Amino acid sequence: MCGIVGYVGTSESWPIIFVGLQRLAYRGYDSAGIAVIGADGSLEIRKSAGKVQELEPAPGESAPSGTTGIGHTRWATHGVPTGPNAHPHSDCTGNIALVHNGIVENYLDLKLRLAASGHQFTSDTDTEVIVHLLEDALARGLSFEASMLEAGGQLRGSNAMGALRRDEPHKLLALRLGYAGGLVAASRQGDAMFASDLPALVPFSSEVCPLDDGEMAVVTPGKVKVVGQFGSTVVKKTLALPPESAWVDKAGHDHFMLKEMLEQPQAVSSALRGRVDFERDLITLDDFLLSDAEIRGLSRVMLVGCGTSLNAGMVGARLIEDLAGIPATAESSSELRYRSPVIDDRTLVVAIGQSGETADTLAAMDTVRQREARIITICNVEGSLATRTAESTLYMRSGIEVGVASTKTFVASITLLTLLAAYLRQVRNESASADLVSQLARAPELMGRVLAQRASFGDIAQRYAQYGHFLYLGRGMDYPIAVEGALKLKEISYMHAEAYPAGEMKHGPIALIDEHMPTVAIATAGPLYDKMVGNIMEVKARGGPVIAVVTEGDTALASLVDDIIYLPQCDGVLSPLLSVLPLQLLAYHIAVQRGCDVDQPRNLAKTVTVE
């Protein structure tokens, strides 16, 4: 996690880096810092616990002046979020400053060795070893570039870093080792930048150069030169950036999360665009990786992801089994990467991720590639490492998602998984998807109707905002939605919420039920509805308050539960796209009433680039 930025050129570096860090705050925001080399060759480092804004100079003070600088916004791994643990870190001589994203897995060994040879450490971070390794290499007469590569070569783990030194005040180095959540660089006439991710470079350039594993950018005014592990020049392709307007704007809403929830009907339309032939009732995944013969030969589909993307994968596995009749499972990337999954070239792996930079998912993709599985990714960020690792990509096309809690990319993932399931069915059964195509066409309008009820969630939230624990229950397709609803509540309101398949409740969780433990029960119309009503009755019989999410026309539950939320009637395949919406709105309103930082919840980061 963490975001790093560097600038070198002719303008004051502080404001450019400051804005860059604000744009990377989705990667971590527990502390921040900036180092600037002044015109007199001095190196000034300002850092602080808290968000990037904490770096604003106090009234009457000014920011350090200079045209070369690096900055960092942190998500703590080693060492609590304090000023001394914030980056940039400096060496014993105060000549070098370094910012870092990742985890140095062997930092303890390195730290012991460096301390024994006299290096003074001033933080609890793993990062600090890197700057002392650099210091050592420079002291032995190596060039800055060779020192950086040598220091990087001693690190285990996945790491990205940027550094500057007083002795070469117009040069920055940025090195990527492993996944480490991305590193991009860009230049224009007279200046150049590097950063962890695209948003920081959007105001600067319309084209960037993404670095791959083992590559280092030598960033000087007007120039980015990329070198490989042994210092040889690498010729890179550039990537075009979407226009500035496509990036960060709350559109008048209080929070990005609210704006993004309201964009969900549009996210579904965008994901469908060009992929459905409404006239011929066909799914048209024209550039799909596998030939029809390979699709017919598939033995299984494995969906991998983390957090919300894993929850989307659970929906996808059910859809693929139901619609296409292919065995399908959803697997947590962080578990899969260390397992020995039994898969082969007849296995299709679908790696799901908003960012395309989640370290565990990238590692899981490696694991399955070694076993010759075919890999596609469902991803929102163009040019991300997942899209470059997979054999092909189904882009979500949701636009940037800023809120740490994923919403619109969840429904976009589910839309693409529905299309994928229907496409696999279409090819294997040689049948058009008339019913499904017409259902999908209705989804945005039906979702809009659910979102239009959003004002009523303030009242429901008020009744539940003071509870400490929640249970979420669902069966069938409603179960992964229960898991997603519980995750939303946990991450933005800091309330304990557990999701269970409703049939599992009697095997343990029912012991938790009393008047202090509300249950959110998703009981949409379908074959498991009666079973779900039975489970709701079991909760009520033990005094538990129940919020039920049901389908319009449900007359049975209204008088039996404490609060009821209606969804429009729809085909079962659309149900997850609708049933997740009230759970997002409920979590959002509870978090707002509890005064939580909805868009940047504590301890989290939008993109999890560490293990």
Ligand code: AGP
């Ligand atoms: C979602 O609300 C969470 N912030 C988190 O679980 C997220 O889904 C997870 O970290 C995976 O991210 P990705 O989709 O970018 O891979």
